[in-house]
Amino acid sequence: MADLVATDRIRIALGDYPITLPIKKNGTTETGGRFEFEDIVPITKAFKPMIRKNAYDISEMAIATYVQARAFDKPIWLLPAALLARFQHKTIVSNSEYSTLRPKDLEGKTVGIRSYSQTTVMWARGILSAEYGVDLSRINWLTFEDGHLAEYSDPPNARRAPEGNTVAAMLQAGQIDAGIMGNDLPKDDPRLITVIEDPKGDSKRGYESNRVIPINHMVVASQALIEQRPEIVRQFFDMLVASKAAGHGATDAGLDINPIGIDTLRHSLEAVVEHCLEQKLIDRRLTVDELFHDKTRELGR
Structure with missing residues (x-):
């Protein structure tokens, strides 16, 4: 990834969901052109380059893939916001x-x-x-x-x-x-x-x-962005929070499938880790707090 301080252009890969569409529509203007949204369909095509090449500054990410990435110490970190969940x-x-x-x-x-x-x-x-x-x-x-x-x-x-x-x-x-x-x-x-x-x-x-919400996709940010420009990560996260507060969240069977905040997500993330461990996707049990960088752990609290 380029030097963030010099470029100040934030590449973002997001799918189209009720909670993300307002951000993709207005985010570039609201940030003075800082946020650049990549056109990737299906969004799953963004996951491998993000994991292997740190291709984006902020990206949607499948949660099982992220848990594996954390186990292998990849330089990306979770933000406490779910974009997609469904009963399987x-x-x-x-x-x-x-x-x-x-x-x-x-x-x-x-x-x-x-x-x-x-x-x-x-x-x-x-x-x-x-x-x-x-x-x-x-x-x-x-x-x-x-x-x-x-x-x-x-x-x-x-x-x-x-x-x-x-x-x-x-x-x-x-x-x-x-x-x-x-x-x-x-x-x-x-x-x-x-x-x-x-x-x-x-x-x-x-x-x-x-009482587990089966989360499919959440959001990650590069370690470089989090450590160099944490205020940008906060700005993006706050846009997600505002979008949901404006009524753009989604439900399934009457349940909130865009939970935000570690405390709200904790129980479901614990289930993700247990399934990943049982199925040998990871070789040790991770705590929920380990999934977050020190600078992202407090988001949404």
Whole structure:
């Protein structure tokens, strides 16, 4: 990243959500041209260059990827604001033309996933283990992409699919038993049904039991920006807070899915760390406070 003090141009990578759209629309003007928003679609394409090359000053980031980045001491740090969250029970699907599977039936089967460390997959595996007693080590995971961190290696029960395939295509062809898919789930194939029989009801019951908001994406800033220009990080964070306060936050099943502040996020972040540890995405338990730089830990308090 260029010398921030000299350039004073802040490159920002954000997706389009109710909470971010006002910032992307007005942020450049409000900061006198300081904030420059990158046009990246889908926003997931920003994650690998941010992790590997520190490509942006501020970036949206998948939470499982960030936890791994912290474990590997990458020079980026979390801001306490969630941009995207969703209940993941509906993402585990099978092809009813070939079989109707329930969660425990997945043991011994092959399940397609975009990458082993994908956040949606992390949550879905956590659900299978914690809520349905599925032994994750007995599932054969078929991956289609590398994870965002070059230093991470998938576990022995994960293997790579042949080049040129997708989770959806192999599931539709009956070449795998099930798949975990979020936005890439085909909407026009009635054969693809959820493995969890009542995903909406079970997600509600799961939340009533564990009180965990399944965060997908949060925001990170480069260590250089945080340490050289903490007032800019504060300015950006305050814009998120103001956007939500103006009514631009989002809900799912009546729940706030843009929680802000460490105290509000703590319980859900603890669940993220536990799932990452159980699934061998990280090799030691991180505390929530370790996820934040000294200069970002107090934001939102």
